Amino acid sequence: MLNRTVAPKIIDPVQFDIKLPATKKYKLANGIEVFALDMGSEDTLMVNWVFSAGNWFENKKAVASATNYLLKNGTSKRNAFEINEHFEYYGSYLNRSCYNETAEITLHTLSKHINELLPVVAELVQDAVFPQEELDIYIQNSQQRLKVNLQKGEFVAGRLIDAYLFGEKHPYGTYNELGDYAAVQREDVVKFYNEYYKEGRCVIFVAGKLPIDIIDTLEKYFGQLPLKPRMGGAEVIQHPIQPADQKKYEVLNDPNGVQSAIRIARPFPNRHHPDFQKVMVLNNVFGGFFGSRLMGNIREEKGYTYGIYSYLLNFTSTSGWMVSTEAGRDVTAETIKEIYYEMEQLRDEPIDEEELSMSRNSMIGSILGDLDGPFQVIGRWKSMILNNVDEHYFDRSVQIIKTITAEELQELAKKYLVPEEFYELVVI
Incomplete structure (x- = not known):
């Protein structure tokens, strides 16, 4: 009989053996x-x-x-x-x-x-x-x-x-x-x-x-x-990519606006690149969930925005790495400064184990939520099939989340979180 006076053992999501149901x-x-x-x-x-x-x-x-x-x-x-x-x-x-x-x-x-x-x-x-x-x-x-x-x-x-x-x-x-x-x-x-x-x-x-x-x-x-x-x-059908020559833009859309829309983004390879799945983990630490560095700094500590996220674009041919937020017009410059500061921190210092563990559990928990029901599961399969990745892509992704090291993430940050590679746009 279940003893309700004893609390159940807490198991971190990273300890779960997650399998994608077969189609x-x-x-x-x-x-x-x-x-x-x-x-x-x-x-x-x-x-x-x-x-x-x-x-x-x-x-x-x-x-x-x-x-x-x-x-x-x-x-x-x-x-x-x-x-x-x-x-x-x-x-x-x-x-x-x-x-x-x-x-x-x-x-x-x-x-x-x-x-x-x-x-x-x-x-x-x-x-x-x-x-x-x-x-x-x-x-x-x-x-x-x-x-x-x-x-x-x-x-x-x-x-x-x-x-x-x-x-x-x-x-x-x-x-x-x-x-x-x-x-x-x-x-x-x-x-x-x-x-x-x-x-x-x-x-x-x-x-x-x-x-x-x-x-x-x-x-x-x-x-x-x-x-x-x-x-x-x-x-x-091939379409050549022709990125803009200029890297920084400011657009005045509403002269009376009190809030600015900020987008900071760089080109990035698609899912077939060996760094893609690893960078998904780095992105989660950077700005991929509510406990991320961008959210902790710019929302929780500074109060510049209601929310700020980073993500990899869901395109097939190629991709991009995007930071997206809206902030008060008077704190726009400071918000951008703090985004680049968090990039610098990830390049200069390895992530501590507690933060990495929280990020791992967040990602695994998100995957578990995505597998809650047949429509969500087939959505995972559709994404893989349309992106021409094999059935082992899901398993590799889970394994990378569970095993990637702080040192590997720091090297990825040095490689990709380079301010000079990002386009910066402010729309007021």
């Missing part, structure tokens, strides 16, 4: 890969179609995002209202998202309704008609949303820092202006749809309590479509 891989008749994870006790299901259809592939600004958004706004059989009503009738949710390399359709539903919903998703992939009136509404709404966002310093900072790192013409650095939306024509959208959706490259992820015939059902509705496997994605 099963299938191929449909047309070569489309399906990664399936049968996990969970609730009768819920997520199906995620990932197309090589991000802005990496567009020849005209805003076309990729417009195409992705308007997929749900009409086919030859149903108008936008009827499509939305169909998914709502079954208590499901269909979302669209457009990123740099990829664009997605994601369905959340009860498992028992999948046969009523998959045919309609297939209809969107093969028979979207993009009514002119829906495109006009999209353009109007996008322009209005952009006008509002351009008044926000943090939004402007996010646009500009990526442009400085990668170049305004690179898919990672480009940003839309009001005129770019107005220039989108229906024929642009239809052409992009035909090439990158109807006959595009696709991979499917499915997770939850899977029906026993889920692969046969996907084969029925998607295996016979003129889709192609995901191989030959973003790497088939």
Whole structure:
């Protein structure tokens, strides 16, 4: 019998033996890969179609995002209202998202309704008609949303820092202006749809309590479509990186603003570089969680900001290392000074064991949270698959978190936390 007078033994997360639940891989008749994870006790299901259809592939600004958004706004059989009503009738949710390399359709539903919903998703992939009136509404709404966002310093900072790192013409650095939306024509959208959706490259992820015939059902509705496997994605089109020559910028966005948006960033290799996973640990110490050095110094001690974080950009082709915060206009210079001070400290002195242990436990705890449920687990798999890393990448990451030394982290800091390599942007 459990003795409740004795406290249970406390075990640090780093002592846990963490394993990523396995997925099963299938191929449909047309070569489309399906990664399936049968996990969970609730009768819920997520199906995620990932197309090589991000802005990496567009020849005209805003076309990729417009195409992705308007997929749900009409086919030859149903108008936008009827499509939305169909998914709502079954208590499901269909979302669209457009990123740099990829664009997605994601369905959340009860498992028992999948046969009523998959045919309609297939209809969107093969028979979207993009009514002119829906495109006009999209353009109007996008322009209005952009006008509002351009008044926000943090939004402007996010646009500009990526442009400085990668170049305004690179898919990672480009940003839309009001005129770019107005220039989108229906024929642009239809052409992009035909090439990158109807006959595009696709991979499917499915997770939850899977029906026993889920692969046969996907084969029925998607295996016979003129889709192609995901191989030959973003790497088939090359975009040269053209970073800005200048390293420091200050932009006045609101003359009466009392707060500035600060972005300090440098280019960084992608996940295939041997230092990437190790730098994730260094980043966590630097600014990756609430107990980080940046947070302790600039938020807790100085009170310059409500929050400050550093992170590696989630891009496939290449990456970047970013520090992001908003601070009072009167303490902007001091905030930047303290960011560089923390870089210097990491270069000059090894991290003590207590701080490193706290950072390790934070990272392992975060991973445990990411594995809490089938949708989170398949998200981990999707990230690895789309970044073309093998199934051992997860295990290596956990092992590095548990074993990397303070000396190794100091060497990485000397190599990468070099102020001269960072772009510095302040938007007031």
